[in-house]
Amino acid sequence: MQGPPGRLARFWPEDLRGRAFWVVLGCLVCQMGLGYGYVFGPLAKDLLDEFGWTRAEYSAARIPQLAVMAAASPLLGVLTVRFGARPILIVSTAMLGVAFAGVSGITSLWQLYALIMLQGLVVTGLGDISVGQVVARWATKSRGLALGIVYTGSNLGGSLLTRLAAWLADRESWRAAFAVLGIGGVAVMLPCALCLVRDRPTRAELGPTRLSDEPAAPAERELDLRAALRTRSFWILAGSLFSFFFYFVGMLEHLVLFLTDQGMPRDEATAYFSNAIGLGIASKIGFGWLSDRIPHRSAMLLDYGLLTLSSFLLLALPDPGLVIPFILTYGIATAARDVVTPLMIVECFGVRHLAAIYGAIMLALFPGGGFGPLFAATVHDRTGSYDLAFAVFAGMNLVAFASLFLLRREGARACEA
Numbered sequence: 001m002q003g004p005p006g007r008l009a010r011f012w013p014e015d016l017r018g019r020a021f022w023v024v025l026g027c028l029v030c031q032m033g034l035g036y037g038y039v040f041g042p043l044a045k046d047l048l049d050e051f052g053w054t055r056a057e058y059s060a061a062r063i064p065q066l067a068v069m070a071a072a073s074p075l076l077g078v079l080t081v082r083f084g085a086r087p088i089l090i091v092s093t094a095m096l097g098v099a100f101a102g103v104s105g106i107t108s109l110w111q112l113y114a115l116i117m118l119q120g121l122v123v124t125g126l127g128d129i130s131v132g133q134v135v136a137r138w139a140t141k142s143r144g145l146a147l148g149i150v151y152t153g154s155n156l157g158g159s160l161l162t163r164l165a166a167w168l169a170d171r172e173s174w175r176a177a178f179a180v181l182g183i184g185g186v187a188v189m190l191p192c193a194l195c196l197v198r199d200r201p202t203r204a205e206l207g208p209t210r211l212s213d214e215p216a217a218p219a220e221r222e223l224d225l226r227a228a229l230r231t232r233s234f235w236i237l238a239g240s241l242f243s244f245f246f247y248f249v250g251m252l253e254h255l256v257l258f259l260t261d262q263g264m265p266r267d268e269a270t271a272y273f274s275n276a277i278g279l280g281i282a283s284k285i286g287f288g289w290l291s292d293r294i295p296h297r298s299a300m301l302l303d304y305g306l307l308t309l310s311s312f313l314l315l316a317l318p319d320p321g322l323v324i325p326f327i328l329t330y331g332i333a334t335a336a337r338d339v340v341t342p343l344m345i346v347e348c349f350g351v352r353h354l355a356a357i358y359g360a361i362m363l364a365l366f367p368g369g370g371f372g373p374l375f376a377a378t379v380h381d382r383t384g385s386y387d388l389a390f391a392v393f394a395g396m397n398l399v400a401f402a403s404l405f406l407l408r409r410e411g412a413r414a415c416e417a
Helices: 019-040 044-051 055-059 062-083 086-105 109-126 128-138 143-171 174-195 203-213 232-261 266-291 296-314 320-349 354-383 387-406 410-416
Strands: none
Touching: 019 086, 019 109, 019 128, 019 143, 019 174, 019 232, 019 266, 044 055, 044 174, 044 232, 055 232, 055 354, 062 086, 062 109, 062 128, 062 232, 062 354, 086 109, 086 128, 086 174, 109 128, 128 143, 128 320, 128 354, 143 174, 143 266, 143 320, 232 266, 232 296, 232 320, 232 354, 232 387, 266 296, 266 320, 296 320, 296 387, 320 354, 320 410, 354 387
16 A cells, blocks of 8 residues: 655655555544544533533533543553454444434433443543554654644544534534434444554564664663553653543533633634634644654643643633633643653553553543533532632642653663662
8 A cells, every 4th residue: 555645755754654654544533533522512502401401410421431431441451452453443433423323312311321431432442542552553753743643533523523513403403413423423434444454564564664763762671551550650640641631621511611601602612612622633743743853751741831821821711812822722732632641651661561551541531531520510500600610720730730740761760670
């Protein structure tokens, strides 16, 4: 199979040409499935108005979903290492369409919870763990750029799906929106998982040039999960992810609601929300390119610095002059996290056990992503304002940013011991 077409090939990294190009493309399309999670924010008002649920009840649906995702992540990491990512991606793309289209027929809250839990399980299969393992094996010199390109799938999908969902809901109904997006997703993603994704290159596909591109690391051990659990870097990364998801998922759930509470029309609020997601496309590619040129810890510090800045800008909203700076910093920082985290895991522990270690760290998704939106919803339901919730978001992000200065290369330390 040939690589990128036309003039693009002239600028395309050599280690991402040939079959590697198509593997990266297939992984990118599969990652678009993560964009489905963004749809529930813009459609929240439709469901709340029809069923009369409180915001806390609606946001609480994320808790069982994220519990499933967090519990499945370590198992998924082990299965990916043992059996490969391709079969996981195939099953996940097929099930995602069924689970999402099923929301169109719900009549009660428990049905929403059940389908969101199922979506959480299958989205985990399409997520950073399985796809990251594939890309890390195919890319060598341009690993950061390759991860950045692939992980734009969630932002590309989210940016398109949120706009399409709001458009369908306005012209048809929220039920039609869920049905159309669910069926359409299977039609697009499943062929790519079947035909384009391959778990690892052969030695012939790597070739002598790309084999030599693999960085010659200093004397370092490849730490497995058990060894990683005994290091401080593992727990720093897990703690920073907890804070990240507490803030990130909380704002996914409540940004559109917050802006419409301030009198902004839903179309305009959804456009800001979609733009924040869409910024991730440039952010992930840019941070991937940058991470191939600067220390990975520096890239991660830059990312979390922007994240912290966004949460302090949030405290000043709805000041009209700060909406766009908030959207810029929030959109760039939350997207770049997907790129810098696996790269930092590789730097701390090595690439061999990336999927298993990343899966264990992703256990932070449940308490962080589950209780962040619920905390914000409860604060709003009791006080009529998000002020306290936003202040807590800012404080947690600041602590997470400071902790990253303590990360270190644990593989090198293990060799010295």
